Every structure is written in structure tokens, then in C-alpha cells.
Amino acid sequence: MAEIRLRNTDERIQGEDKVRAFLDKQNVLYEHWEPSKLPEHLQQKFSLSDEDKAAILATYDAEIRDLAGRRSYKTWDIIALSESTPNLDELLKKFENVHTHTEDEVRAITAGRGIFIIKGDDETGYFDVELEAGDVISVPEGQPHFFTLMDNKQIVAVRLFIEPAGWVAQPYADPAFAK
Template identity: 70%
Template sequence: MAEIVIRNTNERITGEDNVRAFLNSQEVVYEHWNMEKLPADLRENFQLTDEDKNRILSIYDEEIKDLAARRGYKIWDVITLSESTPNLEELLKKFEEIHTHSEDEIRAIVGGKGIFIIKGSDEVGYFNVELEPGDVISVPENTPHFFTLMDNKKIIAVRLFIEKDGWVATPVADPQFK
């Protein structure tokens, strides 16, 4: 289950209802998928084949199509990152820059852990959303944020897009980021 850390105060928000209420107040969509549906051989496999990725998409087809219908997504894929990913550190440096997109950025975590750092309202400032399998989050368009891996450096996520080219990041220099 996702947890929130408010960066200015180190306040931690836990519990699905509390997390959902906080994220809703920041206009961030949060949902949860049933991880029981995912076979064990796909849960901790961070070197997925294209066939494995297609199996994940097939297993969560209903959930994906529901999100797509509600939010206008047109394409989706599965991404996996781990220490065996070529140029992982270089990729993470690119990910770990504050940016915005012209469409919302959504991740459905199906393996490993990840973290979004998102700029909230003026009274909240930046906050971390620590994600684990089953967590689905959508950061609103034009909201400063970045996504990275947690200490385990492993993740499997379904990504959904409106634009065929995926997200195009626009860097943001924000002196409020700590």
C-alpha cells in the first residue's frame, strides 16, 4: 500500500483511506489493483521477455481498458528496471530531474517499488509517494514531479499514454524543491 511523506515536515501518511484522501486533495488519482491475479513467476521477474510483458497486459486488460475509457489513454506498455538494466544509473539521472508533461503520467506498479516526488499545493510543497505492487497513480499534467526507484532498484510497471510518442518531459527549475 502506498505511503506519503511530506518533505517539508517529514509527516508520514499511511493507510489506504488516508493516502487516497491526501492524494485526492492534491488532484492525484490513486487506485489499487488486485495483485493476486498476477502469477508468481511474473511478480519478482525483473528481466521480462516481450511475452511476459504481454501476459501482464493480458492479465490486467480489464483494469487497463477501464482506466483508458475513463481518462482517454490510447496506448500502454510494461516497463521493467533493475540493476541488470543496461545504463540504469544514467536512466535514473534522467528520471530524477523535476519536469512536467502535457498529459498525466500514470504508473500501475506490478512488481518492485518506486517513488514519485510530486509538487503539491503551496501549503504542502513537495511530497513523496512510495509505491508498491498494486498501487496505481496518475500525476496530473503540468504538475512538477519525477519518478525514481527505491533502494531495491527494481520495478515492473504498466504505463498508459494518450500521445503515441509517450510523455515528453519539460524540465522545471524549481528553487522550492529540497
């Protein structure tokens, strides 16, 4: 289950209802898909074949199509990152800068853990959303954020897009942000 850490107070928000209520106030969609629905051999597998990716997409086909229909997403894929990913540290550095997009950034975590750092309203400031298998999040277009991995550096996620080319990051310089 997702957990939130407010960066300016170090307060933690836990529990699905409290997390959802907080994220709703920040205009961030949060849902939960059943992680045990995924075949057991894929629940902790982070280096995926094309067949593995197709199996994950097939397992969550109804959930993906439901979300896509409600939010006008047109295409989706699977991203899998782990220590076995070539040049993982360089890849993460490229994305560990605050940016925005011209469409929502959506991730449905199917295995592992990741973290979104998101700029909230003026009172809230930046907050971390720690995600694990089953968590689904959509950061709205134009909202400053970035995504990275937790210390174990393992994640598999379904990503949904409006534009087939995917997200294009627009750098967001913010002196208020501190890592």
C-alpha cells in the same frame, strides 16, 4: 500499499483511505489493483521477455481498459527496471529532475517499488509517494514531479499514454525543491 512522506514536515500518511484522500486533494489519481492476480512467476521478475510483458498486460487487461476509458488513454506498455537494466544509473539520473508533461504520467506497479516526488499545493510543498505492487497513480499534466526507484532498484509497471509517442518531459526549475 502506497505511503506518503511530506518533505517539509517528514510526516507520513499511511492506509489506503488516508493516502487516497490526501492525493485527491492534490489532484493525483490513486487506485489499487490486486497484485496477487499476476501469475506467481511474474510477481518478482524484473527482466522480462516480450511474452512476459504480454502476460502482464493480459492479466490486467480489464483494469487497463477501464482506466483508459475513464481517462482517455489510448496506448500502454510495460517498463521493467532493475540492476540488470543496461546503464540504469545514467537512465535514472536523466529522469531524477523535476519536470512536467503535457499529459498525465500514469503508472500501475505490478512488481517492485518506486517513488514519485510530486509538488503539491503551496501549503503542502513537495511530497514522496512510495509505491509497491498494486498501486496505480496518475500525476496530472502540468504538475511538477519526477519518478525514481527505491533502494532495491527493481520495478515493473504498466504505463498509460494519451499520445502514442509517450511523455515528453519539460524541465521545471524550482528553487523550492531540494533532494
